[in-house]
Amino acid sequence: MGCDDEGMTTxxxxxxxxxxxxxxxxxxYERLSAAVARDDALLALLxxxxxxxxxxxxxxxxxxxxxxxVDDPAAFHDFTVTHWPAVRTELLTRATQTNESGRCAVxxxxxxxxxQPLALLEVGASAGLCLYPDRYAYRYGExxxxxxxxxxECAANGLVPPTRVPQVVWRAGLDLxxxxxxxxxxxxWLDALIWPEHAHRRARLRAAAAVAAADPPLLLRGDLVEDLxxxxxxxxxxxxxxxxxxxxxxxxxxxxxxxxxxxxRELPGHWIANEAPEVLRYDGLPxxxxxxxxxxxxxxxxxxxxxxxHGQAMTWFG
Numbered sequence: 294m295g296c297d298d299e300g301m302t303t304x305x306x307x308x309x310x311x312x313x314x315x316x317x318x319x320x321x322y323e324r325l326s327a328a329v330a331r332d333d334a335l336l337a338l339l340x341x342x343x344x345x346x347x348x349x350x351x352x353x354x355x356x357x358x359x360x361x362x363v364d365d366p367a368a369f370h371d372f373t374v375t376h377w378p379a380v381r382t383e384l385l386t387r388a389t390q391t392n393e394s395g396r397c398a399v400x401x402x403x404x405x406x407x408x409q410p411l412a413l414l415e416v417g418a419s420a421g422l423c424l425y426p427d428r429y430a431y432r433y434g435e436x437x438x439x440x441x442x443x444x445x446e447c448a449a450n451g452l453v454p455p456t457r458v459p460q461v462v463w464r465a466g467l468d469l470x471x472x473x474x475x476x477x478x479x480x481x482w483l484d485a486l487i488w489p490e491h492a493h494r495r496a497r498l499r500a501a502a503a504v505a506a507a508d509p510p511l512l513l514r515g516d517l518v519e520d521l522x523x524x525x526x527x528x529x530x531x532x533x534x535x536x537x538x539x540x541x542x543x544x545x546x547x548x549x550x551x552x553x554x555x556x557x558r559e560l561p562g563h564w565i566a567n568e569a570p571e572v573l574r575y576d577g578l579p580x581x582x583x584x585x586x587x588x589x590x591x592x593x594x595x596x597x598x599x600x601x602x603h604g605q606a607m608t609w610f611g
Contacts (some may be wrong), residue, residue: 303339303347303413304330310349313586314602319488321363322353328366335370345386345544350391350486354384358485366554372462388544390472391486393494394501395604396539396567397426398447401438403565403592405455407535410462412528412562414487416517416553417541418466419485420474421510422501427461429501443500451598451609462532465511465522474509494603517545518552523527525560534562540588540602543572558594567600581584582608 311326361372433454472479474518
């Protein structure tokens with residue numbers, strides 16, 4: 294059956310995804326994950342893939358991108374098995390480049406508090422939609438910041454939300470496979486990665502893509518260790534360099550993660566990480582707010598808050 298990098302079997306990974314990530318967020322994917330976790334035929338096909346290519350978000354996105362059904366687990370099984378050569382090809386060549394601009398809402402409290410102006414460098418940037426925190430509007434309950442579209446809503450607990458957006462004078466991204474928001478094929482892949490019920494995220498994708506297409510960022514194809522120093526050196530010297538990443542490092546093998554952490558700590562400026570606690574580990578964390586899957590928002594290796602994966606909520610403890 295095979296195990297992922299965290300030692301979980303594929304069946305366990307799908308069951309956990311349904312229970313901790315999809316529950317209460319996507320009934321379709323909760324149902325589908327539970328079904329795949331019990332589907333010996335699909336588990337056998339997935340088990341022949343590299344560990345990083347077995348993940349639920351990637352499989353479900355590929356099947357949707359190929360026009361397959363995800364509403365009915367039986368129909369999903371039939372389509373995936375029947376079209377496995379095409380599904381397998383896409384799984385091996387694509388990645389979960391979700392590029393959820395809503396994550397800017399959990400980054401904003403840190404970005405707004407740093408010395409301005411900022412030079413932003415995102416690792417695992419996908420199409421670069423998270424490189425525009427200064428162009429979006431935000432709503433934290435009664436608190437608002439910024440202007441324009443999309444409006445990013447976030448339930449923020451334990452902090453007074455920022456009232457201003459950062460000043461960004463340079464923005465760049467690094468990705469093994471950068472996506473182009475002016476390419477309909479690339480945008481359709483980003484759309485396929487959005488969960489079925491999430492019409493609000495589809496509207497957000499279109500609005501954020503329009504912002505990026507009007508002023509495209511510098512996006513380079515490259516490796517997060519080998520190519521990061523040269524790109525960081527291109528940032529203007531009179532701006533605060535901020536290297537950041539969100540829900541990216543789980544796709545990087547643990548030894549390579551360690552190399553990246555050593556490297557990013559040596560760079561000038563600041564480092565913002567927003568990753569699952571088993572991906573970047575911290576000592577002495579408080580309990581998360583509930584059983585749902587949360588990331589840890591950290592600045593320069595110091596944990597600050599629990600955050601939800603699409604930026605919909607954060608609980609500050611730093």
